[in-house]
Amino acid sequence: xxxxxxxxxxxxxxxxxxGCEAAEQSAQKLAEKAEQAVVDVAREAVDETxxxxxKQVDDVQQSTSEWLGKPAEDSEQAEPQQPEQPxxxxxxxxxxxxxxx
Numbered sequence: 001x002x003x004x005x006x007x008x009x010x011x012x013x014x015x016x017x018x019g020c021e022a023a024e025q026s027a028q029k030l031a032e033k034a035e036q037a038v039v040d041v042a043r044e045a046v047d048e049t050x051x052x053x054x055k056q057v058d059d060v061q062q063s064t065s066e067w068l069g070k071p072a073e074d075s076e077q078a079e080p081q082q083p084e085q086p087x088x089x090x091x092x093x094x095x096x097x098x099x100x101x
């Protein structure tokens with residue numbers, strides 16, 4: 001009887017150890033999933049922050065251009081590009097070029 005009791009206790013200990021091993025693996029998988037979720041949330045937060053920062057920088061650049069009196073890039077792109085025609089050189093510049101050469 002004593003032998004069967006020892007075997008029963010040994011069986012219970014083994015079952016307990018197997019249960020602990022399964023619990024440890026489950027906890028490990030849960031920790032990995034939680035870590036991945038944290039990384040995903042952090043990545044999304046950084047992406048949103050960068051987008052908002054870029055928007056604010058664009059707004060500042062636009063208002064600075066307006067303040068300096070420069071035309072906005074949007075209006076430049078909307079207008080068709082006209083080929084540039086060479087302008088007549090002022091007499092002073094023409095004289096300076098002829099002296100340099």
